Amino acid sequence: MKAPADEFGAWSQAALDEVEQALAREVPADAPAGLGAAMRYAVLDGGKRLRPLLALAACEAVGGRRAAALRAAVAVELIHAYSLVHDDMPCMDNDVLRRGKPTVHVRYGQAQAMLAGDAMQALAFEVLTPADEAELPLALQARLCALLARAAGHAGMAGGQAIDLAHTGSRIDPDTLRDMHRRKTGALLQASVLMGAACALPPAPAWQALADYGAAVGLAFQVVDDILDVTQPSATLGKTAGKDQHAAKPTYVSVLGLAAARAQADALHAQALDALARSGLPAARLRALAERVVDRVH
């Protein structure tokens, strides 16, 4: 059973508003010496907020508390946004356009951009550890920090970026490419689902099904990203089109070809839906999000 598009659209819009307000509340305007301004520039008013939506939808599927999931949503988005700030810097991808605006280092300088990214990573863990235990019990705080730290670190996002760095301009086999993307993009997307689910720890089989869903959606997202990089203009993407191609980055398109990449995205979409069916949870919104990931144009 599919959620009606308008019901999902209304839910998604309300959730996005909620996330935007929470981000605006949590990212401090008054952090010293322009740091707050750079952090807010990096994370407010932009982005698809896919990770927060996954966290909120997963929390709803397991019947967890909204306030807890909203903190998880803010934390994953902060990690994602910091990674973009650091990725865009001259020593990495050297990109000047992001979400249709100048990148953070272009606007605030490289040093402030690096610090803003560093402070955003720390802030993610601050958001997960509020002083008020009634809002977020200590045991849940610890579980959320554990999931986020592993997804962000050497075994997840940062490790994937290191593989990316090492293989730019060189050939890569499909297994290494998949490993790279599982870490670089997939780990944090999967963690978004699991952090939402952790808000009301479901039984082990449902947890595993959600982990499988998160892994499939996470990889599908990157495959589609690789496809869009070569099929969409910059104006639609809100970032520089064709940049992976120009930078000689290994992508699903460069390794498998466009048609095989599209088939791969569809197969991962089917895996995600299978996993949700296995979970036994009411998961119409997670289904709709998987569809959005595969059918998006930016």
Add this chain to the structure above:
Amino acid sequence: MKAPADEFGAWSQAALDEVEQALAREVPADAPAGLGAAMRYAVLDGGKRLRPLLALAACEAVGGRRAAALRAAVAVELIHAYSLVHDDMPCMDNDVLRRGKPTVHVRYGQAQAMLAGDAMQALAFEVLTPADEAELPLALQARLCALLARAAGHAGMAGGQAIDLAHTGSRIDPDTLRDMHRRKTGALLQASVLMGAACALPPAPAWQALADYGAAVGLAFQVVDDILDVTQPSATLGKTAGKDQHAAKPTYVSVLGLAAARAQADALHAQALDALARSGLPAARLRALAERVVDRVH
């Protein structure tokens, strides 16, 4: 009552060995594509390990569990080490020598250095959230993450660095200077003490006394750092001497003068000892560490 120098020396050496082994165990050699090598280069076999020693000594003072304090010790050192990696980069201090060795970006390139720093920050929170709750109860995991995140982020270290960045080459008043150092260096040193103390939450007055001790030692450390920058050669420091002076950075010496900076360090030392006396805790090692901070030559 002062701990005999040889007893403290023996304790300190044993603690350093323990910290070194724990760091070697926690920082993964097998993180992908050279990332693990860069992380290990950044944090192993070097440094005074003052923050880990403070955490371990504070834990002993309150009678907490050693295994918990050792995780806290590793986590604070990872945050400290990552901040040095990012600080040394060309867009920040552009330094080539650290702990007597080429800095991480000189050895591994800027992109890998930035990623290694990012992964080390995440790893600090991984170390604080082990899967084994028997080793570190979930509530303590959450408390340690809360203390560390706040010390590392915009209200602490990253915020202090932003102030530093904004004031390089310009005049600064003594209050702003103190605020900068309290955040930049003081917050993490204080957090080291409090994370050790959190391993067996002491009564509120003792907690406050340890917080005061940590604040005084933290600021004293930076005042002495500023003094050493102008009085010691590079060979003794293991990093480029006079670099703050050359970079026109505001320091206690440039703002107050050398004699007043020395008097300030002594006053902070006295405050630290007062706080320990107030704590009512057996704190010979914390006393000895305060002395080491003030009397050090590198």
